[in-house]
Amino acid sequence: MKPAHHHVTGSASDPFVVTEACRPVNQILSRIGDKWSVLVVSYLGNGTMRFSELRRAIDGISQKMLTTTLRGLERDGYVTRTVTPTIPPRVDYALTDLGCELLVPLRALGEWAVANRERVEAAQRRFDAENATLAAAQRA
Amino acid sequence: MKPAHHHVTGSASDPFVVTEACRPVNQILSRIGDKWSVLVVSYLGNGTMRFSELRRAIDGISQKMLTTTLRGLERDGYVTRTVTPTIPPRVDYALTDLGCELLVPLRALGEWAVANRERVEAAQRRFDAENATLAAAQRA
DNA sequence: CGGGATCCCGACGGATACTG
C-alpha cells in the first residue's frame, strides 16, 4: 500500500483510495452510467412500476433498451422482477434494499448535477468559443 | 424537493424530480460515466499531474483516450490544462474548483461502491447461476 | 514530451417484426 510519487498540492488523500477503489466504482458506473439505468432507478425510487409504465414514463427509451437495462439492474441486485402469469401477463419492477441504498449517493450526485449544471454549461460555451476563435486565428 | 412518496400503481409519479433532474444528471454521467473520466478525476484529486504521469498511473489507457478524456473534462470545466512551452514541452493538468466539488459526491458514490461490491457480485453470481439452471431445464 | 490523424473493429443502441 505504498503511495506512489504524487505531487500533493491541495488536500491530499491517500492514493490507495484511488487505485483500490476505482475497480468497483467502474463496475458500478458501467452499469449506472449507461444511457438509461439512472432514469429507471430514479423512477423506481418512487415505488413499484410495471414494464409499460416505465416505458411510457421514460419517453424515448425503446422496449429493447428497457428490457436490457432492467435485466442488467436485476442481475446486479438493484431491482426485482415479479411476474404474475395472468392473461394478459403482468410484470412488476421494484427496487431492492440494495437499489434503495444506491439511490442515496446517486441522488447526491443528481442534486450536485442540478445545482451545477449552469456552471458546466458556461464552461462548455467558454471552451467552444475559445476553440472557435483559435480555429479562426489558424486560418488567418 | 419532495420526499420519495410511495404510490401503488397507475398514478403518475411526481414528474419534476425525475424529469427535471435527470437531464443534467445524464449530462454529468455521460461525461463522468465513461470508461476513464472517474479515474482521471480521482487521480487529479491528489494534485496536479503531467500527461505522462497520468498515462503511466492509469495503466491500460491509450494516449488517445487520455487526450480525449482530458479534453472532455476540460471542456466541462472540471480540469485545467497548463502548457509550459519548454523543450521538451510540459503540460500539467489539475482539477478546477468545480472538479474538486464534483469529487465530493463522486467519492460518496465510490465509497458506496467499495462498501457494496460484494453484495453486487453475489447478486450477479446468483443471477447467473439461476439463469444457467433455467437454461438447462429448457433443454430437458 | 504531448499530442494530432487515420484506420478499424466490436459493442451499444434504435427500428421493426414476431411470439406466448
Add this chain to the structure above:
DNA sequence: CAGTATCCGTCGGGATCCCG
C-alpha cells in the same frame, strides 16, 4: 402485455504512424 429475434447504423475506443 411483455417480451424475443433480427437487422443495421453509429460510435467508443484501441493500434499505429507522424509531427512540433
